[in-house]
Amino acid sequence: MPTAEKVEQVSALTQKMSAAKSIFMADFTGLDVASVTELRRALRGASVDYQVVKNRLAKRAAADAGLDGLSEYLSGPTAMTFAQEDPLEPARILQNFIDKGGKLAIKSGVLDGDLLSPEQVKQLALLPTRDELIVKLMGLVRGPLYGFAGVLSGLLRGLVGTLAALEESRRDEDGGGGD
Numbered sequence: 001m002p003t004a005e006k007v008e009q010v011s012a013l014t015q016k017m018s019a020a021k022s023i024f025m026a027d028f029t030g031l032d033v034a035s036v037t038e039l040r041r042a043l044r045g046a047s048v049d050y051q052v053v054k055n056r057l058a059k060r061a062a063a064d065a066g067l068d069g070l071s072e073y074l075s076g077p078t079a080m081t082f083a084q085e086d087p088l089e090p091a092r093i094l095q096n097f098i099d100k101g102g103k104l105a106i107k108s109g110v111l112d113g114d115l116l117s118p119e120q121v122k123q124l125a126l127l128p129t130r131d132e133l134i135v136k137l138m139g140l141v142r143g144p145l146y147g148f149a150g151v152l153s154g155l156l157r158g159l160v161g162t163l164a165a166l167e168e169s170r171r172d173e174d175g176g177g178g179d
Contacts, residue, residue, distance in 0.1 A: 013061035022087035030103035073108040095125035
């Protein structure tokens with residue numbers, strides 16, 4: 001019979017799963033306390049909740065949240081991240097941690113209700129951030145605008161030059177005919 005504490009834990013976990021923009025799961029076997037603290041700090045800085053879960057309770061919470069596909073990944077030591085803002089930021093932070101030698105293995109993830117494989121999570125981590133995309137877009141827009149401004153400037157310089165030459169030729173005609 002479930003205790004009130006376990007029911008409360010399942011309820012809280014269900015609420016986190018339902019409210020999260022994305023969920024990523026990892027096996028943290030072999031991580032020392034300093035590494036976990038570093039990882040938690042990086043995740044907290046990105047407004048990402050990191051929680052070590054009991055698999056049995058997480059399976060119940062996933063079923064209650066309508067994420068039945070997660071249960072196959074809930075075995076062994078499991079930590080879950082819940083993104084409230086940028087749904088891809090946890091994947092970036094976890095992958096960056098792994099790339100720096102952190103002993104962490106990504107199990108799976110959920111994004112927009114779709115279950116992701118570890119390889120798909122890695123590919124998501126490689127995508128540029130929103131700010132990087134905006135900078136690239138601005139660069140793409142700015143290039144043609146500068147080119148257009150250069151063409152207009154050249155046309156105006158040509159027009160001014162032509163008008164100056166026309167004015168000078170008229171002066172020459174007026175001045176040359178009066179002598």
